[in-house]
Amino acid sequence: MSRLIVILGDQLSPALASLRQALPTDVIMLAEVPGEARYVQHHKHKLVLIFSAMRHFAAVLRQQGFSVCYYHYAEHAELSSLSDAVKLCLSQHQQCKELLIxxxxxxxxxxxxxxxxERFNLPVSVLDDDRFLCSKAMFAQWADGRKQLRMEFFYREMRRYTGLLLDEQQQPVGGQWNFDKDNRKACPPDIQQIPPLNFTVDDITRQVISIVDQHFSDNMGNSAEFHYAVTGKQARQAFLHFVDKQLAQFGDYQDAMLQxxxxxxxxICSMYLNCGLLDVRWVCQKVESAWREGKVSLNAAEGFIRQIIGWREYVRGLYWLMMPEYKTRNTFSALTPLPAFYWHGRTKMNCMQQAISHTIEHAYSHHIQRLMITGNFALLAGLNVAQVTDWYLAVYADAYEWVELPNTLGMALFADDGLLASxxxxxxxxxxxxxxxxxxxxHYNVKETAGAKACPFNALYWDFLARNQQQLSGNARMQLAYKNWYNKTPEQQQALRQQAATVLQQLEQL
Known part of the structure; x- marks a missing residue:
């Protein structure tokens, strides 16, 4: 009996659980589904990455002797959803009597x-995605009975579980679990970045670029500037370049930003990890080996591994534990419409212009730009939570809802009642x-809090504290901030809040 094995656009890994079970009699289906490509306005580079990587992956499967059913974008007008693609494939391969995914x-x-x-009247087997180190069940077991679900404690469990950066006594190398305080140095202004490895597009990618330009012409980005890896081999080359050329300085400067x-x-490995071109275990082992061989400092290796087996696994576990209710949370009732400059980047706030222009050009900005620039502004200005989360999901090549939603709604916007962040x-x-x-x-003066030239972040920060005082003043980690607010005179407080009101009235002109 043949089975139809469905592979999604973020499952492009030969180690995928369903592929490991594939038999010569099975049919493997991949589909460029309009419903998935259009449910948010995805960046052109994200679409090119996924479609091209899917096509390259399908070519490898065919070379390995598998029977592959592939539906290209817009070639079948009747396909609007993944279910439509499955229905068509089953009609074309009637020997398939079971679905596997x-x-x-x-x-x-x-x-x-x-x-x-029920829809297809066939047995459907859904396998655990063991490309992740922590299964949904494992995370739920860890979370059960805990008053707080803090990443740091989960991370320690994952270190013990994987054995990464442990000594012979199964204790953390260097005598501590976390070297975050050593990852926060500001860059010297004259330091020069070492950019990620770029790749020349091939015929497959050129065909995809043409399709994206034709059908997604209004989406963010310039397809002609696409230069990312689209195969597992290329992604591994890109990551080894990072380990060899970038990792040593990543440790000190991972939170830094430069013009x-x-x-x-x-x-930028997140875009490759999240679509399946890189394997979590492999990248962590390469980084650990670089430290053990004396090529990079411990804070560089630990800082990277923490992001992967700590934060990445943690937000996935939290997502599946709390959905679907999680997506509806909005602690501060933030409803201000998303300003247009989030899409076009034309703003006099240089930090926002930098972060958004990077996003437009590369479908990428690093985690501090996302958290402390675009995310921080959205938090302070009370921007609509649903619109902000949709924006992050759309514009970044590494964004899938399991990772984007907790990072945006929970970490950046604190809209989940403090479930994720303290x-x-x-x-x-x-x-x-x-x-x-x-x-x-x-254009603005970071030292000023009032007037037309005052940095908008300043008054918005104090206004955020004031308007959310009832919810936040009892938070132990906010005591210093509120002490500074209470130390201001009523006249100073009123002036700051009036400045913030002016800023909020002029959001589109900032």
């Missing part, structure tokens, strides 16, 4: 998959000035 990365799509057994240097020393990551212009050189080239 690895669990997907989005609650919405998984609900659709869970309807297939016109969007990558600094970041790997405090809001709210900051005035002083933080941005400390961690970047953006403020030196800005």
């Amino acid at each position: 690895t669990e997907c990365g989005e609650y919405r799509l998984q609900q659709e998959i869970d309807s297939w057994s 016109q240097q969007p990558f600094l020393f970041h790997s 405090k809001p990551y709210a900051a005035s212009g002083a933080y941005i000035n400390r961690m970047s050189n953006y403020c030196k080239n800005c």
